[in-house]
Amino acid sequence: MAEPLVAIRNLKLEAGTARGRAAILRGIDLEIGRGRILGLVGESGSGKSSLAACLIGLTPANTSAISGEIRFDGQNLVGLDPTAFAHLRGRRIAMIFQDPMTALNPLFTIGTHLVDVLRHRDPGLTRAAALAEATAMLVKVGIADPQTRIAAYPHQLSGGMRQRVMIAMALLMRPDLLLADEPTTALDATVEAQIVELLAALRREVSGSIVFISHHLGLVAQLCDDVAVMYGGTVVETGPVDAVLTDPRHPYTRALIACEIDEDDAPGGRLKSIPGEVPDPVTPMTGCIFAPRCAHALEACRAGVPELRAAGDGRRAACIRFEELP
Numbered sequence: 456m457a458e459p460l461v462a463i464r465n466l467k468l469e470a471g472t473a474r475g476r477a478a479i480l481r482g483i484d485l486e487i488g489r490g491r492i493l494g495l496v497g498e499s500g501s502g503k504s505s506l507a508a509c510l511i512g513l514t515p516a517n518t519s520a521i522s523g524e525i526r527f528d529g530q531n532l533v534g535l536d537p538t539a540f541a542h543l544r545g546r547r548i549a550m551i552f553q554d555p556m557t558a559l560n561p562l563f564t565i566g567t568h569l570v571d572v573l574r575h576r577d578p579g580l581t582r583a584a585a586l587a588e589a590t591a592m593l594v595k596v597g598i599a600d601p602q603t604r605i606a607a608y609p610h611q612l613s614g615g616m617r618q619r620v621m622i623a624m625a626l627l628m629r630p631d632l633l634l635a636d637e638p639t640t641a642l643d644a645t646v647e648a649q650i651v652e653l654l655a656a657l658r659r660e661v662s663g664s665i666v667f668i669s670h671h672l673g674l675v676a677q678l679c680d681d682v683a684v685m686y687g688g689t690v691v692e693t694g695p696v697d698a699v700l701t702d703p704r705h706p707y708t709r710a711l712i713a714c715e716i717d718e719d720d721a722p723g724g725r726l727k728s729i730p731g732e733v734p735d736p737v738t739p740m741t742g743c744i745f746a747p748r749c750a751h752a753l754e755a756c757r758a759g760v761p762e763l764r765a766a767g768d769g770r771r772a773a774c775i776r777f778e779e780l781p
């Protein structure tokens with residue numbers, strides 16, 4: 456297999472909190488293939504955004520202890536000095552956030568945002584050439600009347616349109632790695648579907664890899680090639696999206712899929728949730744982190760932390776019992 460764009464090995468991230476040291480990422484092992492879209496799924500608090508923060512070098516100030524390895528095209532990002540990371544950011548690694556307003560400056564027009572990105576990428580570009588490229592990109596992301604929109608300020612656009620602008624900015628950067636952290640969560644269902652369709656249609660515009668973070672397994676199935684299921688700061692199952700979502704091996708993946716099927720059956724109804732609590736990052740992990748909520752857990756599951764093991768069809772699952780499960 457070709458060398459992955461990103462290879463993450465035993466990545467750990469800790470934070471100092473009032474209740475003691477919190478283990479936010481507890482030893483992540485994961486690969487992001489070149490030109491592939493990886494979906495990151497898991498309940499709230501499983502560590503998806505923290506993993507993205509490590510990939511783009513924007514971990515919060517209290518999360519000092521980071522260890523392990525993130526090989527990005529051969530270069531280890533763990534311990535990389537902030538100037539070198541800033542150079543990668545916006546050139547080779549870009550991010551689309553959940554709320555575009557946090558990333559757009561209310562004082563600048565859409566045109567200024569897009570031209571800034573282009574000049575960052577290509578300092579020799581004239582303003583006229585940059586504006587022409589920016590306008591063409593607005594058309595590609597489905598913004599009607601781009602000449603007017605380019606002169607507009609962020610608050611003059613709808614939420615869906617602002618997210619399209621964010622996607623345009625990310626595409627203009629031509630990053631090798633694009634991180635999209637729940638880019639559709641703040642939008643209503645119709646606009647969400649349109650944005651996911653847009654991302655799927657724009658695949659060929661992105662030669663690099665994409666990490667798509669979502670709570671919604673249906674969207675991941677629609678858009679992604681691969682998926683990594685996160686739980687309590689670990690990856691419990693990963694592999695090609697079809698294999699993992701149609702025949703999951705890890706009991707947590709199965710529980711997550713069962714919840715989503717229930718949600719689809721009862722729109723607007725009460726959501727089924729997995730019984731038990733999400734693990735507390737301050738509590739040390741002994742054994743499998745899902746064992747306290749797992750219907751299949753045995754004493755052996757609590758004795759040691761299970762590693763990700765090959766589970767057929769390109770999947771890997773961190774469960775000592777997956778072969779025995781029905």
Ligand SMILES: Nc1ncnc2c1ncn2[C@@H]1O[C@H](COP(=O)(O)OP(=O)(O)OP(=O)(O)O)[C@@H](O)[C@H]1O
Pocket residue numbers: 470471472477479497498499500501502503504505506515517518736
């Ligand atoms: N800077 C921090 N200090 C202390 N705890 C943190 C910090 N950042 C994250 N956490 C904790 O780490 C865990 C993982 O958080 P993270 O935001 O990465 O999860 P997530 O899967 O992205 O959740 P969501 O889907 O809600 O965005 C949570 O328990 C969170 O409270």
